Amino acid sequence: MLKVFSRISRRRALQGAAAGVVAFGLLLWWLLPLGDEPPTGTITFSTGTRLGVYQEYGKLLRTELDRDMPGLKVTLANSDGSQENVARVATGDADFTIAAADAVGAYEMDGKPGAAGLRGVARLYDDYVQLIVPRDSDIDSVTDLRGKRVAIGPNRSGVRLIANRVLTAAGIDPKKDIKPLAAGIDTGPDLLRRGKIDAFFWSGGLPTDGLKDLAKNYAFRFVPIEASLVAKMHEEGDATRYYRATNMPESAYPTIQRGSTVPTIAVSNLLMTRKDVNARLTEWITKTVIKSRDGIGKQVHSAQLVDLRTAIYTDPLVLHEGARRYYRSVKP
Numbered sequence: 001m002l003k004v005f006s007r008i009s010r011r012r013a014l015q016g017a018a019a020g021v022v023a024f025g026l027l028l029w030w031l032l033p034l035g036d037e038p039p040t041g042t043i044t045f046s047t048g049t050r051l052g053v054y055q056e057y058g059k060l061l062r063t064e065l066d067r068d069m070p071g072l073k074v075t076l077a078n079s080d081g082s083q084e085n086v087a088r089v090a091t092g093d094a095d096f097t098i099a100a101a102d103a104v105g106a107y108e109m110d111g112k113p114g115a116a117g118l119r120g121v122a123r124l125y126d127d128y129v130q131l132i133v134p135r136d137s138d139i140d141s142v143t144d145l146r147g148k149r150v151a152i153g154p155n156r157s158g159v160r161l162i163a164n165r166v167l168t169a170a171g172i173d174p175k176k177d178i179k180p181l182a183a184g185i186d187t188g189p190d191l192l193r194r195g196k197i198d199a200f201f202w203s204g205g206l207p208t209d210g211l212k213d214l215a216k217n218y219a220f221r222f223v224p225i226e227a228s229l230v231a232k233m234h235e236e237g238d239a240t241r242y243y244r245a246t247n248m249p250e251s252a253y254p255t256i257q258r259g260s261t262v263p264t265i266a267v268s269n270l271l272m273t274r275k276d277v278n279a280r281l282t283e284w285i286t287k288t289v290i291k292s293r294d295g296i297g298k299q300v301h302s303a304q305l306v307d308l309r310t311a312i313y314t315d316p317l318v319l320h321e322g323a324r325r326y327y328r329s330v331k332p
Contacts, residue, residue: 039281040071046085046094047076049154050186051210054081054098057124057300064292069284081184082158083107086272090114095277096285100127100158100203100267105239105316114274120314121271121282121323122289125302128248129162129265130202130211132192135219139199142170142225151183151191151200159184162267163201165240166225169232185210193218203267205302206252215256222248222256224263233265242267242316270314275321282322290326 045062048054055078062074077094079085082103088094090107091114108115133139139148145167152167152174153159160182164174174180181200183191188200189210202208214220227245234240247261271289273282290308297304312319312327319327 038069038071039278039284040069041281042073042075043095043281044075044077044093046079046088046097048079048081048085048098049157049184050078051208051213052081052185053205053208053300053302054079054085056209057098057205057296057303060296060299060303061289061292064288064295065285068288072281080154080156081160083161084156086118087112087156089272089274090118092274096121096271096273098124098269098271100162100269101242101316102239102267103158103161104270104272105242106161108316109238117275118317119273119275119277119320119323120317121273121286121320122306122311123313124269124271124289124311125205125305126266126268127158127203128206128246128252129166129225129267130204130208130248131166131199131223131225131264132188132202132211132214132220133199133223134192135221137198137221139223141223142166142229143172144223145170145199146172146177147179148198149179149181149196151181151188151197152178153201153203154182154184157184159201159203162203162243162265165233165236165243166201166229166265169229189214189218192220199223205269205300206248207301211253211256215253220256222253222262222264225265226263230265270317272314272317273320277320277322279320279322279325282320283326284322286323286326 045058047058058076062076065072065074082099085097085099086103086107089097152163167174181197185202185208191197192200230243230245233243243265246266248264250257250259250261293303293306
């Protein structure tokens with residue numbers, strides 16, 4: 001009887017050990033990069049303007065990629081923002097980038113060079129449109145911008161694209177009814193502080209460092225962008241379908257918002273590449289993006305919203321084959 005019990009105990013112990021090995025193997029599979037050897041080579045990642053979320057996210061992601069793929073050299077290239085980023089990837093001047101869905105949609109609908117070769121890697125986080133004015137300003141709505149000096153973003157930025165659409169929806173001609181300036185988050189805050197402009201548009205993740213810094217020593221507020229304007233923008237069709245009415249949470253800039261939300265517009269950001277970029281490389285990069293969420297999110301709050309369940313929704317782009325491989329491999 002004792003011998004039988006010993007055999008059963010030994011068998012159970014072996015089964016438990018085997019299960020432990022399998023579990024440990026699965027853990028290693030998740031923590032370690034895909035494949036036997038990490039991809040090598042050189043890629044260019046187009047980011048954005050100084051003090052913007054694209055630039056900060058790009059820097060942190062490069063650190064994570066260096067850790068997972070030490071033989072891969074990642075060159076970061078600053079840009080005006082979404083519109084320039086899409087064009088760079090489409091024409092081969094960059095390999096990966098982040099861009100807002102409306103800018104991607106507009107590029108495709110205009111049939112610009114390389115549009116058919118664009119592919120999605122992951123849906124990241126949402127940009128929020130932020131219209132900033134001095135706290136004592138007489139500007140209380142978008143229509144009050146008429147005749148004012150307004151920074152609407154660099155020429156090839158996503159900010160410029162969406163600011164022009166917001167203004168048009170409010171009945172304001174961006175070229176005639178305001179005094180437009182091509183300033184972004186890198187220069188707009190200082191221009192406002194020095195009284196050189198009356199307002200500026202920004203579209204980015206929450207919170208944005210450039211506005212957090214401004215809040216430390218300057219009293220400003222946000223002008224609401226009402227849902228009625230979003231509805232008017234939707235009437236245009238095309239890429240405006242990527243906009244949705246929402247509220248900027250009171251936690252974004254607590255000292256400025258003082259417990260209040262702000263009606264505004266949100267649009268999703270996409271990590272993107274081209275069809276001809278190596279599938280194995282793209283698979284590795286996709287995994288790094290997903291598994292580095294918490295680490296990057298400690299410094300870029302909006303990155304905490306990167307989610308495996310929603311990352312696959314890269315409309316208007318179809319997923320790159322490498323990204324698709326990764327999502328299939330982790331599908332429950």
